[in-house]
Amino acid sequence: MSGGAFGGALLRPCPCGGGPDTLAYAACCGPLHAGERWATTAEELMRSRYSAFAVGDDAYLLRTWHPRTRPDRIDLDPATRWVGLTVLRTRAGAGGEPTGVVEFVARWSQGTSRTGSDRGTLHEVSRFERGAGRWLYVDGQPG
Template sequence: MSGEAFGRGTPTRACPCGSQLAYAVCCGPLLAGERPAATAEALMRSRYTAFALGDEAYLLRTWHPRTRPNRIGLDPGLRWTGLDVRRSERGGTGDEDGVVEFVASWTDAGGSTGRLHEVSRFERRAGRWVYVDGQHR
């Protein structure tokens, strides 16, 4: 879903992350800075939602400082159309690191489709989950 199609002001709509929860109770509070992600998977889902909504500031804010780029340069012609979480290892409320494997689907402005398959690594830093890096499959 694109940011314009979804809209941040639609609290009853399903969250783009595919959780089947309303955006207002799922990823919305994380993107708004109202609460941190409780698990590595929750952070990964919120980062997918940030990509879908074009929220580069959230993506940078949740990226580990040692691996974070200066800017991301989101493609406004790319629409993220679905998320499939394949597996999560560690990354729970009592863990300090975690791994989440996912496949994210997209469509570009020309109508081409594709998938991003990644195994992402997360760490807890100052009590908050951050994205470290990922391997594309």
């Protein structure tokens, strides 16, 4: 589903697992996806991008990708469910800093219980840059 949240997501805990007591999507990543505000740190942007994968918001992923490394389009696989995120470390990436790095592990699953399901992880070290007052994803390397 392009550019939006899945049904009922506003009241569910945010997929990123961020915030105190796991905030609802509407109070955590939802405002970022809706364009109501920008991420204030590289980690917040990374968490919101993970949530965009989880809710199928490809438009947000493209909007927050640095123009020099951004692909023309993103083809999200609707069979992939993003089921958990662990931030391992951050380096820089706060308010006035120009760059930041976030290392994380994202867990995914595919398939159904009837056919069995594949499970896996994505371990990435992501680089971010701040320009024109907002954070952008530059690229990531396997962790």
